[in-house]
Amino acid sequence: MMRTQVLATLLRARPAAQRVAPVFTRPSSSAHGQETFESFNERYVQFFKDAEDLFEVQRGLNNCFAHDLVPAPSVIEAALRATRRVNDYATAVRIFEGISEKVENKQQYQQYLDELKGVRDELGINLREELYSSS
């Protein structure tokens, strides 16, 4: 008698949410936040502006070149200025090598080179091809 009363009280005291039938479906797995190309570039430009040492710059380069896209010229320019800041010429040359690996064809690579001609001349960065063809 006493027990049934206690049980009834407990049942009544349960929060309403628990009495709702459980949901057997899970949310769609495609419901991730998708980063747009613009916000990706913005994020990495900011990253390279803040990068303070060579390890950090190379880590950022590894990450932003690991996606299925070629980073925008603005990202490349920020990365080149970051290599200048940490005084590593070799990494600057390597960035262009990375672009040539990532782009789909030679025309795209040439477009990147033309777009970045200003910063290349400003910082004095040679391409790997230039370094090894001039000797």
Place this chain on the structure above:
Amino acid sequence: MQALPLRLARSSLRTAAPLVRARGIAATANASSTAASTSASQSVIPLSNVEAQWENLNHDDQLAVHQQLAELQKKDWKGLSIEEKKAAYYVAFGPHGPRKPISAPGDSLKILLAVVGAMAVAGAVSAGVKSMAPPPPRTLNKEWEQASNERAIEQKMDPISGIASEGYKGPTFVVSK
């Protein structure tokens, strides 16, 4: 498209650690003698020759070259000579250590010749063994097998579903062409 950047990524990550470590050591332990060792190493290892000598340098000399290049790269990059730029690039990302190519030039020709040679040897061994083999057994010919069929029918072998049944169409003893 996906594999190439991964290789690049891995290779550049590997170089990052030693470079950083080398600079750390230079900053702490060698601070007083950096100038002396750099000037001493300049006579020992000319930067124009780093690519040829790098593999044979001992660890201290490599460290000295690292420090020398780190100092050089602090200057205006437009003032660096091609030799210095190539040395900096080679030391950081050249084909040595973990980035050494797996195969040397000319290896594919050697592999091709070795495979063709191995196939030729295998063919010769097979032909030699076959030439020394005894003749095939006397029951392995069409006449013998047809005679086996006739004898099976004569003896009413398996008369319900087998070779001696009516209108039998199935495998018989004939296997030779």
